[in-house]
Amino acid sequence: MSDERPLGITMISMTDAAHVVRLEGEVDILALSAFEHAIEPQRPVEAVVVDLSDVTFIDSSGFRVIHAASVRHRVLVVVPPTSRVARAVAVSGLAEVVELHGTLDEAIAEVGAPRRPAAAGGTSDA
């Protein structure tokens, strides 16, 4: 139906500290419910990290999910400063409610070092 892959979501259980959601592809209205589901941690954590490094497109559908999560959790968003997505993030006003980082490592270091890097969530498709 389209030449783009659907949104890939990987949830990585890092430390007790962080729930990491790595996104890949496009975050638009079609990816809304999958993203809403993925961003919510299954157990108490100190912070939610949303990694947009491999995201090629995001609009306010995605921003809204992140914004909603930021009301309940401390949210760190990883977005490489030179990417086009960074432009979208810049005008979204997200910076007012989440912490922005250039790399995942930087964001993780901000929350705490990983203890068990094994993937616990697997990959789910939108």
Place this chain on the structure above:
Amino acid sequence: MARRWWLIVALFLVVLATAAAVVVPALLTAKDRFKTEQDHLLPVRTDVEALLTGATDQETGLRGYAATHDRAFLEPYQLGAQAVSAARARLEGDSLPGPTKADLARAVGAYDGWDQYATAQVARVSGGATPTTADDVEGKQRFDAFRAGEARLAGDVDAAVGSAGDRVVRTIELALGVLAGVLALGTLVMLGSLWFGRRWARADRDADRSIRAASRRAEIVEHLAVSLSSVTDRSQLGSFVGAELAAGTGAGALALGELDDREGRIEWLAAHGLPAQLIAAHSPLPVSTGTWAGMAVRSKDPVIARSPEELQAAGLQLRGPLASAEAGGVWPLTAGTATLGVLAAIWTSPGALGPDETVFMSTVAGLVAQAIARIRVIEANEELAASRGRTARLLAAILDATSDPIFAKGIDGRYLVANHAARRALTSDGVDDIVGRTAQEFWPPEVASEIDDHDRAVMEEGVERRLEETVVIDGEQRLYSSVKAPLRDEHGGVVGMVGIARDVTDQMAALAVLERVYQVEHDLAGTIQATMRGNAVAPDDRVEVAAWYRPSTEELMVGGDWFDVIDLDDGRIGLAAGDIVGHDVASATAMGQLRSALVGIAHTGVAPAQALQSLERFAAAYPGAHSATCLYATIDPWCETIRWASAGQVPLLLAAPDGRTTFLEVPQGPPLVAGAVGRLRAEGEAALSPGTVIVAYTDGIVERRSESLDVGLERLSEAVGTRARLPAATICDEVVRALVGDEVLDDDAGLVVIKLVDARPRTFRRTVPALPGAVHDLRHELRRWLAPIGDDASFDIELAVSEALSNSAEHAYCGRPSGVVALQARHDGSTIDIDIVDHGSWRPSAADPVRGHGLGIMRSMMDDVTVTTQPSHTTVHLRKVVPSTGGAT
């Protein structure tokens, strides 16, 4: 923090205890050693003294015995000798230091020397001899030697005792020094930790405070956004400023001004904490002044003073409770590229306007700006509704003032509207209300059914009808010429019909004869005129073609001018233009034949010069075509060239995208059949580039009676050159409006505009269901279409479009039946225009601050965003200026 402090105290105590643990045993050891040495040295000292005492007793006894010979004196002598001997034995058995031992040996040696002398003296005295003076001297010398030795020995022992004391004192001093050092160090550490501790605590508190402040600001922004969403007019905005905004910003004084862009001044809408006279004195406030508000409007940046000094430096004079102002600023209220007003605020608490608060205030200003923008939209709608009401009343008045019956009927044949004349025709007194009634109620059955048949046909076929209806009014047969047209709603669906009838009973009788005479010619002329525009259709998407034609004002005179745009099937496009002398049916016929012939010749693919050669031979056979002027050009959009040959026709005009224009004047030949028939005319060739505009026109466009042709040509050249970047249709419309307008022309006039475009499709149109999957796919299709403009611009447009499409698609989420959303994009050289139409209303949801950002994101990404809301549908128009892609053929 407290834990850290206690840790330092504990650490200090440990160090102190360790120091004490080292120092106290050292002191005890020193004391023990001192005691041991004393215990040892004191008997030694006693023995040394015993040496002297014993020897002195001996010496005293010896002298007494020598002087008196009394043997009683020998008793102390002997007791002394025993004492000396005992002390000597103890001393010699003691472990004394080397030097002391040596002194002991010398003292004992000296004693032995004296003792020999004393023994000899005792022997001599007991023998009865009296000691001589010499003996006394010798005895005295020897005893003195002994005493000296003994004194040195005593000195040694005393020195030893003293030095042991000194060592103890030194040890104590050292221990005390160590303790004092540890104490001093500990105190320093404690003081230091106290100082750092305070700083840490302060940093912690600052961080806590700033996090709390940030989250509080976020709450305030959300709260303000929610409050503002229900604001629909300026008075509500005013109370919002006094209540929520004052509370939310903590400002001691606030003023909200709206910019009147036309007058260039600010009207204060609301103020809080400021005297009414002050506001009145500055309302309205021209933005050209050097006031803060003026500067903020002009620069579109906030003007801020963060301290009383900066406030003073800005020359702000405040009185009353605001005399203690600590900070203040004026924020421009901007929405998109427009500045709508200013928000001024003053704080009386110190540090109220840090960098975070400045950003916060900008956010608040953005919210207020959106509210003003919304109020303006609401007002504009109300104004529109009011003006519609006025228009409706005006229309009713006009209708009633017209003597021709005008009426409208619904699809069921019932009258919806009827003007005074219509009411008069239907009823005797003209006042009865006929709305809601049918023709059957007013006319005899056969007339009514004929009328109904006409009405139904108009509504079913959806086309205007001109017809004559004969009715009997007051016993007299009247002929009504009526125009009946379908009445449509905004979607184009037929909902009824509207009719205008004119009583033509008298005129028709007179006209009937004339009508028949001209009918044939009229029909022929009309047919020819109609074909003028029929052939101005773009043969493919490499060119845009637009044409305009107006016959001369004499109604039955058909024009002698013609144009044809011919698809040559080999990728080239033929452009033919001509003018026949005369305005009668004969010349029109000749024109038709010349046109047909030239189109036929063109399709053989020959070059322009050959085409005109063939045409001239053909024309020679038709006297009506003699002296006709004609031009034929072939345009090759792929090779980007134009070739032409001309037979006395006005030259083609070329305009490059940058506005430079050229008339293709050379070569130019005589009109058809005016010279040697059948000769090959000269041919011209010129290069084209994408965006080039080619204009063919008639004399009527450029000729005016009062001026020379050159003036007209220059006018045309300028009119086209300045519009060369516009689409062909727009160039055509605007040039006609500029050059012809409503002018009454002697001659017929026509214009053909051909514009060379890229091979790429110029427009993109899709209509899809407003569902997430469909709008997702639509965005991808649009991305491929946008590919030539480059990734960055494409991403911006895609994001903006996604916002608009998502908004439409969310109707599905609201449980409403999803409609369709239509997208139309146009790439016009340097701009991309996109219209997105959906049958719902744009919904910037108040409860969700990020939703509102959809519009904000669109505005950030595009150069222009216009949302037009109508009851039935919403149109979002997006425009972006993009780098020109050049000649991508």
